[in-house]
Amino acid sequence: MATEPPRAPVPTAVTAPPPAAGAERRRLEVASLSAYYGSAEIVRGVSITFRDREVTAIIGPSGCGKSTLLRCLNRMHETVPTAHVAGSVSLDGRDIYAKGVNAIEVRRHIGMVFQRPTPFPTMSIRDNVAAGLQILGRDKPSRAETDHIVEDALRRTALWDEVSNRLKDSAIGLSGGQQQRLCIARALATRPAVLLLDEPTASLDPISTQKVEELVYELRRDMTVVIVTHNMQQAARVSDRTAFMLMGELVEIAATNTLFTTPSDSRTEAYITGRFG
Amino acid sequence: MTDINAPRGPASPPKPAVRTARPSVMQRAAAERTQTTIGRRRVVNVVMVGVTFGAAILATLPLIFILGHLIVAGASSINVDFFTQIPKPPGEAGGGMANAMVGTLVLILAASAFGLPIGIGAGLYLAENRGTHLANAVRFLSDVLNGLPSIVMGIFAWQFLVKPMAKFTALAGGIALGAMMIPLVTRTTEEMIRIVPVSLREAALALGYSRWRTSLVVVLRTALPGIVTGALVAVSRIAGETAPLLFTVLGNQFWSASLREPIAALPLQIFNFAISPYDQQHALAWAGALVLIGIVLIISLAARFATRSRFGLGGD
Numbered sequence: 001m002a003t004e005p006p007r008a009p010v011p012t013a014v015t016a017p018p019p020a021a022g023a024e025r026r027r028l029e030v031a032s033l034s035a036y037y038g039s040a041e042i043v044r045g046v047s048i049t050f051r052d053r054e055v056t057a058i059i060g061p062s063g064c065g066k067s068t069l070l071r072c073l074n075r076m077h078e079t080v081p082t083a084h085v086a087g088s089v090s091l092d093g094r095d096i097y098a099k100g101v102n103a104i105e106v107r108r109h110i111g112m113v114f115q116r117p118t119p120f121p122t123m124s125i126r127d128n129v130a131a132g133l134q135i136l137g138r139d140k141p142s143r144a145e146t147d148h149i150v151e152d153a154l155r156r157t158a159l160w161d162e163v164s165n166r167l168k169d170s171a172i173g174l175s176g177g178q179q180q181r182l183c184i185a186r187a188l189a190t191r192p193a194v195l196l197l198d199e200p201t202a203s204l205d206p207i208s209t210q211k212v213e214e215l216v217y218e219l220r221r222d223m224t225v226v227i228v229t230h231n232m233q234q235a236a237r238v239s240d241r242t243a244f245m246l247m248g249e250l251v252e253i254a255a256t257n258t259l260f261t262t263p264s265d266s267r268t269e270a271y272i273t274g275r276f277g
Numbered sequence: 278m279t280d281i282n283a284p285r286g287p288a289s290p291p292k293p294a295v296r297t298a299r300p301s302v303m304q305r306a307a308a309e310r311t312q313t314t315i316g317r318r319r320v321v322n323v324v325m326v327g328v329t330f331g332a333a334i335l336a337t338l339p340l341i342f343i344l345g346h347l348i349v350a351g352a353s354s355i356n357v358d359f360f361t362q363i364p365k366p367p368g369e370a371g372g373g374m375a376n377a378m379v380g381t382l383v384l385i386l387a388a389s390a391f392g393l394p395i396g397i398g399a400g401l402y403l404a405e406n407r408g409t410h411l412a413n414a415v416r417f418l419s420d421v422l423n424g425l426p427s428i429v430m431g432i433f434a435w436q437f438l439v440k441p442m443a444k445f446t447a448l449a450g451g452i453a454l455g456a457m458m459i460p461l462v463t464r465t466t467e468e469m470i471r472i473v474p475v476s477l478r479e480a481a482l483a484l485g486y487s488r489w490r491t492s493l494v495v496v497l498r499t500a501l502p503g504i505v506t507g508a509l510v511a512v513s514r515i516a517g518e519t520a521p522l523l524f525t526v527l528g529n530q531f532w533s534a535s536l537r538e539p540i541a542a543l544p545l546q547i548f549n550f551a552i553s554p555y556d557q558q559h560a561l562a563w564a565g566a567l568v569l570i571g572i573v574l575i576i577s578l579a580a581r582f583a584t585r586s587r588f589g590l591g592g593d
Binding site: 190 | 476479480486495
């Protein structure tokens with residue numbers, strides 16, 4: 001990014017320097033991952049690679065495990081009682097489930113945005129965006145740096161013009177679409193390597209949805225994006241590659257164009273043509 | 278109106294054309310029955326509304342009566358001296374309860390310093406560890422503690438604080454009152470934290486917040502207005518407690534704000550003056566009661582105000 005502001009050194013325990021430019025830059029590699037709630041296996045042995053500077057969409061019917069898979073990618077899955085995971089997820093070659101890797105550290109490098117906007121109601125708009133920076137301890141940016149990062153994050157989410165004159169107001173006063181973009185800005189402020197979006201437009205109106213989609217499309221320029229969506233049109237619009245999941249299994253993953261025009265699996269074809277799901 | 282009260286059932290909708298104009302005997306009987314039923318329902322309705330209205334009035338009557346009487350009996354003794362002077366020796370005119378008000382303030386502060394951190398911490402634990410055996414046990418015991426008669430708390434504090442120290446102290450009273458605050462604060466804290474949406478907690482975790490930081494910075498702060506309300510309600514409840522103070526702080530006719538000395542308190546002063554043989558002290562007791570109610574009223578209003586915060590989830 002050309003207008004990158006002076007950036008506070010973020011701990012780089014997990015992010016290794018980017019690999020040399022190759023044909024395919026692997027960022028996040030999932031290997032035979034299974035996720036459970038108690039004894040129920042929600043995700044069944046999924047292996048999938050998310051490439052750098054690409055948007056990967058995960059589609060599938062309700063309950064197919066796509067959100068659970070997403071939550072395994074930044075170790076949010078394990079925050080639910082009885083939930084556990086088998087298999088591995090590697091960020092730039094390092095297994096985030098390896099012993100000694102701190103889940104909190106992982107989440108600082110793999111950001112996440114949820115279905116419903118979740119601004120912190122006690123914080124102002126500015127403090128919401130800066131929330132992820134306040135916890136960096138010794139690497140916490142100065143006030144001026146923070147202001148700069150906040151502005152940058154808000155500009156990237158096209159919110160700056162809408163909120164620049166009320167940064168000190170409560171984030172609750174924003175509309176639903178603005179709140180969701182604020183949450184994306186909050187996730188971007190810590191400069192994660194990967195951004196996970198769990199049906200980010202499910203609760204938004206069409207215009208807000210369009211804004212978020214444009215934003216997702218832009219984000220690919222400097223990060224890995226994984227987006228879970230119900231909406232196949234959305235997957236077709238924003239993603240480079242699309243994965244189709246069914247009953248906890250990954251059915252196929254292909255370039256979005258290919259998957260929607262000439263899927264190799266008959267179940268994918270049945271789903272995208274609306275015969276079930 | 279007319280539609281609802283019109284006879285229904287077999288006799289009701291006039292089916293034009295086919296039906297004859299005059300209703301049959303059966304139809305008239307049905308209509309009559311319907312009318313009687315509706316009439317009876319109306320009467321029952323009026324009576325029940327009247328009964329609940331009466332109950333509502335009766336519920337507020339004690340407060341109105343008490344306030345009225347206190348104003349009649351005590352307002353005349355409320356003057357500048359009352360708020361600035363310490364009590365005069367028995368039989369002398371004038372004097373006030375300034376030291377008792379200071380004492381009550383000191384006791385409230387001491388009780389809050391002891392009761393609030395424990396209560397809020399316990400509430401946070403209960404909310405974050407729901408369903409565990411320990412949480413269930415703590416919740417149950419805290420409810421039992423809530424129902425504990427205050428005189429029992431007083432005896433307990435006397436046995437374990439006053440007796441070992443061989444001295445009545447404000448500190449012992451503060452701890453006894455603080456212990457009474459704990460269950461109330463614990464339960465309101467738990468309730469308030471439980472209404473903070475899980476999604477907020479997840480959002481904080483996903484940003485890389487640790488669990489304790491999520492609890493403290495996001496969850497507790499979001500629930501804060503409700504917790505403040507709970508704390509103020511607890512304070513207003515202990516402000517008027519007398520029984521635990523009888524055993525712990527003893528009372529004091531002179532200025533004292535020290536935690537290590539016996540201290541005066543409004544409820545105690547009221548008690549002592551009320552049982553004295555002097556009319557002039559009786560009047561002061563009434564005035565003291567009026568001031569005490571005023572303080573509780575102000576705290577209650579503050580509690581209501583605290584819930585109308587700009588940020589965060591409200592209490593009620």
